[in-house]
Amino acid sequence: MNFLARLFQLIGKEKSKETAKKRLQLVLIHDRTDISPEMMENLRKDLIGVISNYLDIEEEKIELDFSKEERSVALVASIPVKSVKRRAERRAEPA
Amino acid sequence: MDPRIIVVTSGKGGVGKTTTTANLAVALAKAGYKTAAVDGDIGLRNLDVVLGLENRIVFNLVDVVEGACKLQKAMVRDKRVENLFLLPAAQTRTKDAVSAEQMLKLCDELRENFDITLIDSPAGIEQGFRNAAIGADEAIVVTTPEVSAVRDADRIIGMLESMSKSPIRLVLNRLRPAMVKSGDMIDVKDVLDILAIELIGVIPDDTSVVISTNKGEPLTLGDESLAAKAFSNVARRILGEEVPLLDLDAPDQKGFFGFLRKALGL
Ligand SMILES: Nc1ncnc2c1ncn2[C@@H]1O[C@H](COP(=O)(O)OP(=O)(O)O)[C@@H](O)[C@H]1O
């Protein structure tokens, strides 16, 4: 590795071991919880259904994934909102 | 000590199960325990060559479970180390040649005849692995510090837990301290964080392992290498001794010249 590359590695870039560790932690969450892509897809559909009762969302841009913090696992969803529905449009009781 | 049967397994192939089994078996026998090294990789026999006993095989595991010969007759006695015996796998049969019941019965017989039995497991999570593990009390999971190997180890640990093996302990093999230092290899601590199991040893990546396999002479027979020491320490921990982890830093990484070399990226 030349000097410049090493310097860049020192100041900015993440070490490959950190990348490896993060990737492993995430992949093991899926492995261990045994959540199939199919189940994730169903979860996504159900979520869209529920949230659409309240908000107008961009369905195609939804990001749904697990993230690991220290010792706990979080389900992180990023759901872009187009607009908030007017009161009358909202359903009285959530489904 | 009650007789113990320990399966050496991994999920992923090529991570060092057979090497570990051979070196631990030699070290345990040298410590005075009557030791059986069982090749559970039916159809892909390997433990015999790593132990250097391939020319002495007459019968094999399948012959024993099928009742074609007695266990004592099939066990190859190692002439270099007292107390060490190999039960070779069949080379010309497939793993379907052995059933789970047959393995359980074999393990009962091994328990009657040996202080410690190590079973070298095939890679994978299929029947071959299950057969190797089914009769064991304990497990040693071997992994290397790589994403794919650690992932497979996690899967295997889950299966061993559901089979009620205890303890299940980890050998981290082929660690390269220089790469760990430069941040390009996951470290012991990382692996333990991720897998959350007990560590029983760390083996450095060491060219002496390849040389010893070439010769059919496990390192623990008497080699002075760091890997030999690391394997011997694992054997001592199996026997209940408390042994601190080795300092694996290669000598050329130490001292002023080591520092200089590293600073210059050599
Ligand atoms: N600590 C080590 N240092 C260097 N080479 C190793 C080490 N452990 C294993 N090897 C090599 O890796 C290869 C696979 O090892 P092996 O024990 O046959 O793996 P497995 O039984 O898990 O398939 C062999 O060529 C072996 O010599």
Ligand SMILES: [Mg+2]
């Ligand atoms: Mg093997």
